[in-house]
Amino acid sequence: MKVPSQLKVWSQMSKQDQINVIQIFVILPFVLLCIPSSFGRSEQYDTFPSPFNLLWFVPFFTMIYTLRVILAENLFLKLGEKIVxxxxxxxxxxxxxxxxxxSICFFKACYFFFTTPMGILLFRYEDWFPSQLYGKGAQNLDLMWEDFPFQLPTWKLTFFYCWELGYHFHSLVHHMSSEKRADYFENLLHHVATVFLIVFSYLNNCGRCGVLVLILHDLVDMIMYFAKSVNDIKxxxxAYISFALLAYSFPKxxxxxxxxxxxxAAGGCIKYVPSDLQGGFMVYCLIxxxxxxxxxxxxxxxxxxxxxxxxxxTQKGRIADPHTVGN
Incomplete structure (x- = not known):
């Protein structure tokens, strides 16, 4: 009896990949159910941000993708030929x-070396920005939900969201068209979850929480991609210094x-969700x-x-990057 090709592909996956695929298909129905209510928030309450605000991500996406072609696929490749x-x-x-x-890791490192300080400088004096991310205001995480869910989005928050969405959407598009390596599905899950978190948190007025999530990721990615980029130089x-910093910053x-x-602290939003907010409880549970x-x-x-x-x-050898082909 001939085994269906889909079952054959499934049996060839690692257990971790199978778990990641199952997670994607478990989350997807809830995402599809929450899309209509999330995109209609601004019609129900005029204090909720309009989904059209996020369309500003398009020029940022175009710019970042263009820079990737110019730098990661051209200039940084020539640099890599000289120093790798x-x-x-x-x-x-x-x-x-x-x-x-x-070339790719150095491009991403450059992005995060620019974005991380920008994000901290934009929000560090907000009272809800915590000391763990170098905040200088009241440093009170509970203030994330002050006047929630009727917080008016500021221009800084919308700008930062569109900038980050442009980058992460570019990463998702590029990843889906890339070679399917051993960590393909776990990274796909990460990219999909990140993009949906950005969109849903903004449309449901959880922008303050979203900013904190983005910046804490950027801090680590800044170090991680630099460490990967210098892994194969003379x-x-x-690399030793960068991976030591990564081993400290990642768990922190x-x-x-x-x-x-x-x-x-993010779980506190459940207490403030209005009872008449369509699909509100499901959306916030999804986030x-x-x-x-x-x-x-x-x-x-x-x-x-x-x-x-x-x-x-134990081996005293050159650092092995678990996400790189040809270790």
Whole structure:
């Protein structure tokens, strides 16, 4: 009896990939149910932001994608050819993969080195911006829900959301057209969850919480992509320093702060959801679920980082990047 091709593909997936695919299909129906009510919020309450505000992400998406083509697919490739080492055990194909990896990671590092300080400077004096993210105001997370759900979105919040949505949508588009490596589905889940969190949190007036989620991710990504970009240069000192900072910042921001402070504080929005808000309870439960999915993924990725550090200590070799082909 011939096995259907879909079942054959499923059986060839790793258990982790199967779990990630199941998570995507579990979340998807709730997302589809919440889309109509979320996009109609501004018609029900005039204090809710209009979905048309997010259309400003299009020029940012276009600009970032254009810069990726110019830098990551041209200029940074030439730079990578000059500074990426050539190991004897590498075939020319493997070195080319390494050069491409350097180019992409260096481009992403540049984006986050620009975006992270920008985000902190835009919001650090807001009273709801916490000290853990270098806030200088009242540093009270409970103020995220002050006047909720009737907070008027500021120009700073809308600008930052559109900027970040432009980048993350560009990442999703590029990932879907890229080669399906071992970590394809877990990264797809991450990109999809991130884009939906950005859109739903903005339309449902959870922008303050969304800003904090974005910045805590940007802080770590800034270090992570720089560490990956210098992984294959001649001297390993920048890589050692970067991965040491990553081992500190990843659990601090993406596990400790997200799981210990932000998710519990974000859960407070449930108390303020108006009873007449169409689909309100389901939408806010979905946002909380996506935050929890991100936390689970972060714990898994931190486990990979710990494995990598263990190999560095025990094997005393060049740092192995678990997300790079040709280790």
């Amino acid at each position: 080492v050539y190991k004897q055990e590498w075939t020319p194909e493997i070195r080319q993969v390494r050069v491409q990896r350097f 001297t390993q000192i920048p 921001f993406r596990i400790y702060f997200l799981g210990g402070y932000l998710i519990p 909380m679920s996506l935050l929890c999915v991100l936390l689970v993924l972060h714990i898994y990725w931190f486990f990979l980082i710990l494995q990598m550090i263990y190999k560095i200590v």
